[in-house]
Amino acid sequence: MLFNSIHFLIFFIIVTLGYWSLGWSGRWRLLLFASCYFYMVFMPIYILILFFTIIIDYFAGIYIEQSKGSNRKLLLIVSLISNIGILAIFKYYNFFNTNISALLHLIEVRNPAPYLKILLPIGLSFHTFQAMSYTIEVYRGNQKAERHFGIYALYVMFYPQLVAGPIERPQNVIHQFYEKHQFNWERTKSGLMMMAWGLFKKVVIADRLAMVVDSAYHNPSEKTGLSLLVATFFYTFQIYCDFSGYSEIALGSARVMGFELMGNFKSPYFSTSISEFWRRWHISLSTWFRDYLYIPLGGNRVAEWRRYFNQFVVFMVSGLWHGAQWTFVIWGSLHGFYLIVAAARNKYFPKLVLPENVFGKAINLISTFVLVMLAWVFFRAKDTRDALLILRKISFFSINDSLESPLNNIEMLFSLGLIGLLLWKELKYFYINTESNVRFYSLISLVMILVYFFGVFNTNNFIYFQF
Amino acid sequence: MGLSNSNALRSKSEIRHPKSDIPSVMLKSALKYTVLLVAIFLWLQAYFPAIYSNTKLFPDDYRFGDLYRLSYLPQFKERTIACHEEGKSLANDTSQVNLYIIGDSFAEEARVNKTDFNTSKYLYTHWANDAYIQLDSTKRNILILESVERAAKEHLSEDVDNFSIAKPIKNTENPNLSFRKKIVHGWEEISPVLFPPGTEERLEHTLFNYDFFLWFRELKAKMNLILFDRIEPKVILSKDKKHLYYMEEADSTHGRSAFFPVTDAQIDTFVTHANRSREKYLKAGFDEVYLSIIPNKVSVQSPDLGKYNHLIERIQNHSALEVPVIDTYTIFKKNPEKYYLKSDTHWNCAGRNIWLDIINQQIIVENNLKK
Numbered sequence: 056m057l058f059n060s061i062h063f064l065i066f067f068i069i070v071t072l073g074y075w076s077l078g079w080s081g082r083w084r085l086l087l088f089a090s091c092y093f094y095m096v097f098m099p100i101y102i103l104i105l106f107f108t109i110i111i112d113y114f115a116g117i118y119i120e121q122s123k124g125s126n127r128k129l130l131l132i133v134s135l136i137s138n139i140g141i142l143a144i145f146k147y148y149n150f151f152n153t154n155i156s157a158l159l160h161l162i163e164v165r166n167p168a169p170y171l172k173i174l175l176p177i178g179l180s181f182h183t184f185q186a187m188s189y190t191i192e193v194y195r196g197n198q199k200a201e202r203h204f205g206i207y208a209l210y211v212m213f214y215p216q217l218v219a220g221p222i223e224r225p226q227n228v229i230h231q232f233y234e235k236h237q238f239n240w241e242r243t244k245s246g247l248m249m250m251a252w253g254l255f256k257k258v259v260i261a262d263r264l265a266m267v268v269d270s271a272y273h274n275p276s277e278k279t280g281l282s283l284l285v286a287t288f289f290y291t292f293q294i295y296c297d298f299s300g301y302s303e304i305a306l307g308s309a310r311v312m313g314f315e316l317m318g319n320f321k322s323p324y325f326s327t328s329i330s331e332f333w334r335r336w337h338i339s340l341s342t343w344f345r346d347y348l349y350i351p352l353g354g355n356r357v358a359e360w361r362r363y364f365n366q367f368v369v370f371m372v373s374g375l376w377h378g379a380q381w382t383f384v385i386w387g388s389l390h391g392f393y394l395i396v397a398a399a400r401n402k403y404f405p406k407l408v409l410p411e412n413v414f415g416k417a418i419n420l421i422s423t424f425v426l427v428m429l430a431w432v433f434f435r436a437k438d439t440r441d442a443l444l445i446l447r448k449i450s451f452f453s454i455n456d457s458l459e460s461p462l463n464n465i466e467m468l469f470s471l472g473l474i475g476l477l478l479w480k481e482l483k484y485f486y487i488n489t490e491s492n493v494r495f496y497s498l499i500s501l502v503m504i505l506v507y508f509f510g511v512f513n514t515n516n517f518i519y520f521q522f
Numbered sequence: 523m524g525l526s527n528s529n530a531l532r533s534k535s536e537i538r539h540p541k542s543d544i545p546s547v548m549l550k551s552a553l554k555y556t557v558l559l560v561a562i563f564l565w566l567q568a569y570f571p572a573i574y575s576n577t578k579l580f581p582d583d584y585r586f587g588d589l590y591r592l593s594y595l596p597q598f599k600e601r602t603i604a605c606h607e608e609g610k611s612l613a614n615d616t617s618q619v620n621l622y623i624i625g626d627s628f629a630e631e632a633r634v635n636k637t638d639f640n641t642s643k644y645l646y647t648h649w650a651n652d653a654y655i656q657l658d659s660t661k662r663n664i665l666i667l668e669s670v671e672r673a674a675k676e677h678l679s680e681d682v683d684n685f686s687i688a689k690p691i692k693n694t695e696n697p698n699l700s701f702r703k704k705i706v707h708g709w710e711e712i713s714p715v716l717f718p719p720g721t722e723e724r725l726e727h728t729l730f731n732y733d734f735f736l737w738f739r740e741l742k743a744k745m746n747l748i749l750f751d752r753i754e755p756k757v758i759l760s761k762d763k764k765h766l767y768y769m770e771e772a773d774s775t776h777g778r779s780a781f782f783p784v785t786d787a788q789i790d791t792f793v794t795h796a797n798r799s800r801e802k803y804l805k806a807g808f809d810e811v812y813l814s815i816i817p818n819k820v821s822v823q824s825p826d827l828g829k830y831n832h833l834i835e836r837i838q839n840h841s842a843l844e845v846p847v848i849d850t851y852t853i854f855k856k857n858p859e860k861y862y863l864k865s866d867t868h869w870n871c872a873g874r875n876i877w878l879d880i881i882n883q884q885i886i887v888e889n890n891l892k893k
Contacts (some may be wrong), residue, residue: 061725065565072558099717100709466750508742513755 056096057516058304059258066093067308070214074312079235083205086232086312090214094177097218101176104141105212111137112186113207116193120200127194134190138183145175150379178218180376184343186211189225191347198225206232213314215305219298219519221319221339228316236313244489246310251502253303257517258510260473261296263462264289266511267470270461272435275445280452282459283445290435291428292474295324297518298337322481324427327419329393332427340376344369363398367391377434382442386433393426568724583727586736587865589766593757594739595747598766598865604632605871611637612882613644618890620661621881622808624649624684625668628816628868628877640882647684649677654686657807662889665803665811666848666881667796670867671818671834672771672778678792678837682799687806760824767827768867771818774828780821781828784836793840800845810889813837814848814877816869819862822854848880 056063070089074082095102115134119127148171156166189210192198201207210229216222271278271286278286302319309316319338326332333341352365367388374387400407409415429446436442460467489495567573583591586599613636620643623629629646636644642661647653649669657663665685669677730739746752753759758772774781800811815834820827834851837843853876854861861873869877 060722061729062568062722065561065568065725068557068561069565072554072561076554076558095717096721099713461752463751466752469750507738508745 056093058301058308059254059512059517062096071308071311075238079233082235083209083232086214087205087209087212090209090212090217093214094212094217097177098174104145104176104179105182106208108138108141108183108186109208109211112190112211113201113204115190116200116207117202119190119193131190131194135187138187142179142183144171145173145179147375147379149173181220181222182211182217184222184340184376185216185220188222188343188347192225198229201225201229213309215309215314216316219301219305219517220337221302221305221317222343223316223339228314231314234313239313241490242313243311244492244495246307248489248495248499248502249307249310250304251307251499251506253300253305253307254510255502255506256296256300256303256477258506258512260470260477261293261300262511262513263466263470263473263509264293264296266461267467268293268435270459272437272441272445275436275441275448278448278459279456280448280450281454281456284449284452285458285460287428287432287435287445287449289470291324291424291431292477294431294434294518295320296477301517301519324424324478325420325481326423327416328423329390329397329426332423333390333394340373344373348372359402363395366394366398370394381439382433382436385439385442386430389430389433393430564725564728568721568728569718571718571720571724574724574728580728581731581733583731584866587863588867589757589768590865592768593754593766594736594743595753595766596740596744599740600863600865602863602866603871605874606635606637612640613637613642614640615642617642617886618662619886620658620663621645621666621886622655622664622685623647623666623668624682625666626670626673628670628874629668633868633874634878638878638882640886649673649684652684652686657687659807662809663807664885664889665808666814667799667811667845668814668816670816671780671821672768674815674833674837675778675784675788675792678795681795681802685803685806758820758827760820760827765819765823766865767818767820767824771867772820772824772827779828780818780825780830780833782831783829784831784833786836789833789836789840790842792837793843796837797842797844810885811845812848812885813843813845814850816877817851817854819867822851823858823862848877848885850877850880 056066066089070085073085073089077085091102094105112134115130119130119134122130152166152168152170155168159166189198189201189207193200201210206229209232210223210225211217213223213228268286268290271282272290275283299320306316306318317339321335321338323332323335326335349365349369352368353361354365355362357365368391370387370391371384372387373390374383374385377383377387409418429449432445432449433439433442436445458467462470489498567577585601587602590599617640619641621639621641623644623646625646626649627633630648631646634646641664643658645653645655667677667682729735743753756769758767758769759765760767770776770778771780773779776782796813800813803811815837817834821830821834838847838849838851850861850873854873861869861876863870
C-alpha cells in the first residue's frame with residue numbers, strides 16, 4: 056500500500072481509531088493484522104517469505120540466548136545465513152549469475168545456472184536488515200530474546216516502517232509494543248502534521264521534479280548537457296523529498312499511535328563534508344552498517360590502510376544493498392572513495408583544509424553538494440553507460456544549450472521555489488508548532504489544500520520501495 | 523465498607539471525567555466510532571467489487587464521458603446520453619439472421635444491444651472473453667469482428683479464437699501436477715478474490731466523484747492548464763485545444779497510437795490473421811464474417827497531430843484482404859466533427875447509428891434475402 060494513496064488514508068483512519076478503541080492485546084493483534092494487510096496489498100504471496108524469516112529469527116533469538124559458547128555463534132550464523140540467503144536469492148542471484156555468465160562467455164564456457172524469473176519482494180532489504188539487527192543484538196546481549204511471537208512478528212512487520220524503514224533496532228522498538236499508550240492530543244497533532252509535510256514533500260516536490268528527471272534520464276543521448284545538469288540537480292532533491300517524505304509519513308503515523316521511531320534525515324544537503332552527509336542521510340542504514348559491519352571489521356582501531364579499505368568495503372556493500380546493479384555499486388564506491396580522499400587530505404595535506412569561517416564552510420557545503428549530486432547520476436541512470444554519458448554531457452554543458460523539459464518556465468520556476476522553501480525550512484530548523492489547536496487546524500488544512508492543488512499524482516511509487 | 527468502595531469508585535470516575543466533561547467525552551467517543559464505522563464501510567465497499575457495483579449510492583464515474591473522467595477539464599464536460607429510444611426494438615424473431623459480435627467498448631451493452639439489430643438472435647462477446655456457441659443452421663449466422671483502431675493491431679496479431687463452436691472441453695485438473703504447482707495454481711485462483719485489484723480506483727470514485735468534488739477537480743485541472751500548460755498525462759489536447767484525445771491513441775510514442783509507425787509487413791500479418799480467422803469461422807458454420815475497425819477519434823479529427831499511420835485504410839484496401847469490411851472510416855472522415863462525443867473516446871449517437879445502419883440495412887437485409 057502506498058502512503059500517497061486514498062487506500063492508505065482509509066487504512067490509517069481505521070487502524071488508528073481501532074487502535075485507540077482496543078485494549079493492549081487487541082492492539083498488537085490489530086497492528087499485526089493491519090501490517091500483514093498493508094504488505095499483502097503489494098504482492099500477497101511474498102508475505103510467506105517474511106513469515107519464514109520471522110519464524111527462523113524468533114527461534115534463533117531464543118536459542119541464542121539460551122546457548123553458550125560456540126553454539127551461540129553457530130545459531131547466529133544460521134540466522135544470518137537464512138536472512139542473507141533470501142536476499143541473495145531474490146535480489147542478487149540473477150545479478151551475480153549474469154555477471155558470471157559474461158565472464159564465462161569470455162572463455163567460451165556456458166554457465167549452466169538458470170536465470171530465475173522472480174520479482175523482488177517489496178522492501179526486502181529493509182525488513183531483512185531489521186530482522187538481522189535483532190538476532191545480532193540478542194547475540195551481543197543488548198536485547199533479551201522476545202518470547203511473545205506476536206510482538207516479535209510486529210517488530211519486523213510494523214507497517215509504518217515495513218517497506219522502506221527506518222531500519223529500527225530492537226532496543227528502541229520492542230518495549231514500545233508492550234506499553235499501553237495513552238491517547239495524547241499534542242502527540243497526535245504533531246504526528247499528523249509530520250505526515251502532512253511528508254506528503255507535501257512527496258507529491259508536491261518530489262513527484263513534480265520527477266517529471267523533469269524521468270524525461271531527461273529516459274533517453275539521455277537525445278538531451279543537452281544543460282538539460283541533464285538541471286535534471287540531475289532536480290533528482291538530488293527528488294530523491295531526498297521522496298525518501299524523507301516517506302520517512303516522515305512513517306514516523307508521523309507511528310507517533311499518532313504513541314510510537315517513536317528513529318529519525319532518518321537531518322538536513323543532509325547542509326553537510327560540509329561527505330562524512331557529515333552520511334551522519335545526516337538515511338541515518339538508520341548508515342548506523343546499521345557502522346554497528347554491524349564497519350565496527351566488526353575493526354572500525355577505527357586498525358591500521359590506516361585497513362581503515363580506508365574497510366570504509367571502502369562498507370560503502371561498496373551499502374551500494375549493493377540498494378540494488379543488484381553495477382550503478383549502485385559504483386555509487387556506493389564513489390562515496391567510499393570521497394571519504395578516503397577527504398581523510399587522506401586531512402592527514403597528509405592539512406593546508407588544503409579550508410578554514411572554519413563562513414567562506415570555508417560555504418565552499419565545503421557547495422563542494423559536498425556537488426559531489427553528492429554527481430554520485431546520484433549513477434544511482435538514477437539505467438546503466439553505467441548512460442551514467443557515463445550523462446556525466447560527460449554535464450561536464451561539457453553550455454549555458455547556450457537548450458533546456459528541454461516537460462514543464463513550462465512557470466512550473467520550472469515554481470519547482471525552484473519549492474526547493475528554496477524546503478532549504479529555507481531546513482536552514483532555519485523551522486518546526487511547525489502545533490500547540491495551538493487553531494494554528495494546527497489552519498496549517499494542516501493549508502498543507503492539505505496545497506497537496507491537493509499542487510500535488511502530482513501520476514508517478515506514485517516511492518523510489519526506495521524497490522530496495 | 524461498601525459505601526466507602528462506591529465513594530472511592532465515584533471519586534475515581536470524577537477524577538477521570540468531571541461532570542462538565544462527560545458530554546464532551548461522550549461526543550468525542552461517538553465521533554470516533556462514527557468515523558471508524560464510515561471508514562470501515564468505505565473500505566469494505568471499495569475492497570469488494572461486488573459490494574461496490576451493487577451499492578447504488580455513488581454516481582456513475584462515466585456520466586460526463588471517459589475523457590472528462592481522465593482530465594476533469596470543464597470545457598470537455600458533457601453529460602453522456604443513452605442512444606436507445608425507449609420502447610423501440612428492432613429485434614425480430616422471424617428474422618433469418620443470427621448476429622454474433624466479438625467486439626470492444628464500442629459495441630458493449632451500454633451502447634449497443636439486442637434491440638438495435640433486426641435479428642432473431644444476438645450475442646456479444648468482448649475480446650477479453652471466450653464463449654461457447656451453438657449455431658442454428660436454419661438461420662444465416664453472421665459474425666462481426668469489431669475493434670477500435672487503437673486495439674486492432676493486438677486483435678489482428680493472431681487468429682481470432684474467442685468463439686468455440688465445438689463442445690467445450692472441461693478443464694479437468696491434471697492429477698499429476700506437482701504439489702508446488704498445485705499450491706501456485708490454487709494461490710493464483712484465490713489471490714484476486716482475497717486481494718481484488720482496483721481498490722484505490724474504487725475508493726477515489728466513491729469519495730470524489732460527486733458533483734461537489736468535481737468542482738475542485740476542475741479547478742485544479744484548469745489551474746494546471748492555465749498556469750503550467752499541463753493536463754493529465756492520460757489525455758492529449760489537439761493543436762487548437764478544442765478536442766481532447768486519449769493518450770494511447772494520440773501519443774506517437776505509444777504502440778497503440780495512430781501515429782506509431784506500422785510497417786507493410788505488419789499490415790500483411792494483420793490481413794493474414796483476419797483472413798485465417800474468417801476461413802476458420804466459415805468452416806465452423808458461420809455464413810459471413812465481417813471486419814469492422816472503428817477509427818480512433820484522433821485519426822478522424824486531428825490526423826495532423828503526428829504522422830498518421832493510416833492503419834485502417836491500409837488494411838481495408840489491402841489487395842489480399844478477403845474479409846468484407848464495415849467501413850465507417852470513409853464516412854466519418856467526410857464530417858469529422860459529427861460522429862464523436864466531445865468528452866469521450868467513443869462515438870456519439872450519430873456515429874453509432876451510421877454503423878448500425880450499415881449492419882441493419884445492408885448486411886442483415888442482404889442475408890435475409892439470401893436465406
